[in-house]
Amino acid sequence: MKTIADLFYESVRTYPEKTAIWCESKSITYQELANLVSQYSHFLISNGVAYRDHIGIPMNNSITSVALILAAANLGVGLVPINPTMPISSIRKAFAVADVKHIIARRAFFEQCDKNGGIDVEGSRICIDHQYQGTVSLLNSEEMSVERPVIKEVDGEEILIITMTSGSTGNPKPISLTQKNKYLRAFAHIDLYKITRDDKILAATPLYHSLAERLVLIPLLIGGTSVLLPRFTPNLWLDCVKEQGVTFTIAVSAQLNQIASYLSNPIELGINTLRSVVSSSALLDTKIKNELIEKLHCDFHEMYGTSEVSTVTSINFREAIHKKQSVGRTLPEADVVIFRDNGELAPTGEVGEIACMTSLICDGYYGMNETFRNSMQNGYFKTGDLGFLDEEGYLYFSGRKKELIITGGTNVYPIDIEKCVMEISAVSECAAFAFPDDRLGEIVALAIVIKEGSELNKRTVQMHAARNLADYQQPHKIFFLDELPKNAMGKLVKSKITDYIEFNNEGNG
Numbered sequence: 001m002k003t004i005a006d007l008f009y010e011s012v013r014t015y016p017e018k019t020a021i022w023c024e025s026k027s028i029t030y031q032e033l034a035n036l037v038s039q040y041s042h043f044l045i046s047n048g049v050a051y052r053d054h055i056g057i058p059m060n061n062s063i064t065s066v067a068l069i070l071a072a073a074n075l076g077v078g079l080v081p082i083n084p085t086m087p088i089s090s091i092r093k094a095f096a097v098a099d100v101k102h103i104i105a106r107r108a109f110f111e112q113c114d115k116n117g118g119i120d121v122e123g124s125r126i127c128i129d130h131q132y133q134g135t136v137s138l139l140n141s142e143e144m145s146v147e148r149p150v151i152k153e154v155d156g157e158e159i160l161i162i163t164m165t166s167g168s169t170g171n172p173k174p175i176s177l178t179q180k181n182k183y184l185r186a187f188a189h190i191d192l193y194k195i196t197r198d199d200k201i202l203a204a205t206p207l208y209h210s211l212a213e214r215l216v217l218i219p220l221l222i223g224g225t226s227v228l229l230p231r232f233t234p235n236l237w238l239d240c241v242k243e244q245g246v247t248f249t250i251a252v253s254a255q256l257n258q259i260a261s262y263l264s265n266p267i268e269l270g271i272n273t274l275r276s277v278v279s280s281s282a283l284l285d286t287k288i289k290n291e292l293i294e295k296l297h298c299d300f301h302e303m304y305g306t307s308e309v310s311t312v313t314s315i316n317f318r319e320a321i322h323k324k325q326s327v328g329r330t331l332p333e334a335d336v337v338i339f340r341d342n343g344e345l346a347p348t349g350e351v352g353e354i355a356c357m358t359s360l361i362c363d364g365y366y367g368m369n370e371t372f373r374n375s376m377q378n379g380y381f382k383t384g385d386l387g388f389l390d391e392e393g394y395l396y397f398s399g400r401k402k403e404l405i406i407t408g409g410t411n412v413y414p415i416d417i418e419k420c421v422m423e424i425s426a427v428s429e430c431a432a433f434a435f436p437d438d439r440l441g442e443i444v445a446l447a448i449v450i451k452e453g454s455e456l457n458k459r460t461v462q463m464h465a466a467r468n469l470a471d472y473q474q475p476h477k478i479f480f481l482d483e484l485p486k487n488a489m490g491k492l493v494k495s496k497i498t499d500y501i502e503f504n505n506e507g508n509g
Contacts, residue, residue, distance in 0.1 A: 003156045004179050005074035007221040009034060009148060015197075015223045021216075022244055023063050023228040030223075033067060035146040040071035042149055043141035047124040049102055051076045051153050054162065056100035056121070058084030058091065058109045059208040061230045064128060064138075066207075066216050068104065069160075073179055076151050078159035080174075081208035083488050084109055088116040090172075095119060098162045098174045098366055107132045156180045162366050163210055163307060174366040175307050177210065185310045185360050186218045188333050192314060193276055193301070195248060197223035200273075202249035204229040204237055206488050210307050211280065215250060232490075234262035238269070245273040250303070252281035254490025257429070260288045263295050274298040278314070280305070281491050283397050283415065285422050286324050293317060302327050304397060306383050308375075310360040312336060313395045326394040327387075334358035336395055337380060338388055346388070351398050351413070354387045355380035386413065403494050405434040407442050410472045414494075417444060417475065420468045421461065426454035431484055433494050435477050446475035447497050449484060456480070 002010075011020075016031040028036070049055065055072065059065050059081040072079045080098040082091050084105075091113075095103075102123035105113075107130040113119055127135040156179040164172040189195065201224060203215035212228075219226045227244045229236060232255055240246065251259075256279050263269070277292070278301040293300045299318055304327035305311040313336065315328030330336050335357045338346040346352035357380045364372040375382050386398040398413045405412040414432035421430045428451040435445035450456050458478045465474055485496035 001156050001180060001183060003073065003154055004160070004183055004217065004221065005037075005070060005148075005154070007183075008037070008070055008073075011220060011223045018223065019225050020220060021063050021066055021226045021228060023061065024230050026063065028063055033063075033070075033220075034148070036063075036067045037070045037074060038146050038148045039141040039144040040067055040138070041074050042144035043138065044071060044075060044077070044126075045149060046144070047102075047126065047136055049075065049077060049124065051151055052078065052158055053101045053123065054078040054080055054099050054159070055102045055104055056080045056082065056091075056095040056098070056119075057104045058082050058086075058106070059206070060084060060106070061203070061207050061212070061228050063228070066220075066226070066228065069207075069213065069216070070220070073160055074148065074151070074154070076154035076158040078162055080162045081213075082164065083206065083208055085488070088113055088119070092117075092119050094164050094172050094174070095121075097172055102126065104128060104138065106130075110135060154179075156183065159363065159366070161210065161213060163208070165307065173368060173371065175210075176363040176366040178363050181310075181360070181362055182214070182217060183221075184333075185214055186221055188331060188360055189214065189311065190218060190222065192311070192331060193248060193278065195219075195222070195224070199247045200225045200227055200245055202227045202229065202237075202241065202244075202246040204232050204240075204249065204255065205252055209489055210310075211250060211252070211489075234258045238262070238271070241274060242269070242271050247273050248276050249274075250278040250280050252489050252491065253279050253284040254281070254486065254492075256284055256292060257288055260291045260295075261428075263291065269295065271296070276301065278303055280311075281489055283327065285419070287422065289317060289324055304328065304354075304395060306381075306385075308362045309334070309356045309358050309381050309383070312354075312356045312358065315394070320394075323394050325396060326390070327397050328395060329393050330395070331358075331360075333360050335380075336389065339377065339380075339382065343377065348391050349388055351386055351388045351411075353401055354383045354385045354395070354397075356383065357381070400494075403433065405432070405442055405444055407434075407437075407444060407472060408440040412444055412473055417446065417465070417469060417473055420465060421446065421448065423468075424456065424461065424464055426451055426456040426460075428452075429484055431492055431494055431497060432475065433497055437476075443476040444473060445477040445479070447479045447481050447484060447501070449481055 012030045012034040020030045020033045104126040125135040160179045161177040203212040205212045276299040303314040313328040338352040399415045417432035428449045434442040437443040485493045
């Protein structure tokens with residue numbers, strides 16, 4: 001297997017003057033990017049970064065970040081990208097878990113870090129954008145050679161990325177992704193979505209998550225063009241697709257929800273280059289799927305997976321229009337089964353825990369081998385998600401296992417309630433969750449965000465639920481909020497809903 005750096009430099013030799021990356025009104029050719037990667041590689045070596053070292057990096061979406069990923073791959077070095085807006089205490093914990101030896105960050109981060117107790121590393125502290133006390137400046141890399149330094153030990157088995165499963169709360173589980181992992185995942189998606197060097201691929205999620213890293217690497221390994229959005233808004237996304245001629249992207253469902261809402265306004269799209277859009281991260285409401293299929297005029301897919309196992313299933317709704325509630329069938333690299341709580345295989349149609357066996361699985365949780373082993377059963381990774389398989393092998397997602405509501409001994413799946421409530425035209429988004437109850441243990445609660453310009457009261461919601469849901473599914477408490485808690489990927493964080501309710505001091509029904 002060739003390494004990621006080998007494939008990138010091959011693209012450079014074949015397409016030196018082709019645009020490799022566009023980001024924030026700037027573009028860089030393959031040759032210019034290769035020069036930058038080589039200079040960064042020499043600079044890191046000269047500042048004590050050695051083979052298999054780990055570098056912590058509060059990462060922003062930029063050409064610099066992409067070049068650093070490629071430089072790390074070239075040197076056989078591991079990066080620990082992290083959300084730069086996380087509390088310093090959480091970043092400190094994540095870096096300690098991942099054995100970070102060096103830090104690369106912007107001046108603003110070092111300033112904030114020093115104000116909050118600092119982060120001790122035994123190696124180099126490298127400042128990306130300015131000079132700063134106690135650091136060396138990455139700007140000095142301009143003095144370095146543009147010839148590629150080759151590290152003979154690099155064979156693809158080295159850790160390239162350690163990504164964290166949790167954010168600012170809880171104990172992070174560091175997912176270890178080798179160059180081989182990243183290589184196999186990239187080419188699995190190239191094959192699945194028929195990506196070629198003629199594609200312009202948009203990454204609009206944060207680069208400290210594996211999705212954006214994959215979207216950026218895919219074109220650079222085959223001679224395509226990467227389009228990197230520094231931040232997401234629906235109008236910026238649509239403008240970028242139109243102006244840069246984007247042909248392919250994978251977007252998280254929260255982004256697509258916002259895009260669909262934006263497209264509800266009478267605007268002229270003028271987009272004619274998109275050939276394929278893939279929804280990921282969380283199940284997209286069927287109504288939203290229909291709107292996007294109609295308005296984007298391209299193949300529309302939905303996929304299911306986790307950071308540990310990558311993409312497991314995918315579906316093209318133009319080819320399987322009758323399966324819009326499904327997240328698709330398994331990739332050639334994967335196999336999916338459903339486990340009951342007692343460890344037995346669930347039959348067709350029965351909800352249980354989704355488990356996956358795949359060649360795309362990560363290298364484990366760094367430094368937490370036993371924790372990772374406990375997530376496995378008979379060679380299958382237990383995802384913590386609930387779902388079922390139909391008679392044709394299509395997977396259906398039913399929510400997170402830890403978010404299951406057990407009321408009076410009866411299992412209630414939040415997704416069933418949410419689908420029902422989303423049928424109310426005034427509802428922008430909603431979340432069903434467990435609320436403590438002395439008699440039943442838990443009862444169903446519902447948090448709702450009302451569409452701007454619309455009105456809605458609890459009685460209307462209760463009447464709709466009474467007509468369309470079973471007795472045990474009825475929401476006993478209803479809260480109206482200005483927004484629902486989301487993480488940096490725009491994914492709902494149900495564990496924080498009660499904090500939002502207390503902050504908003506809302507009543508309940």
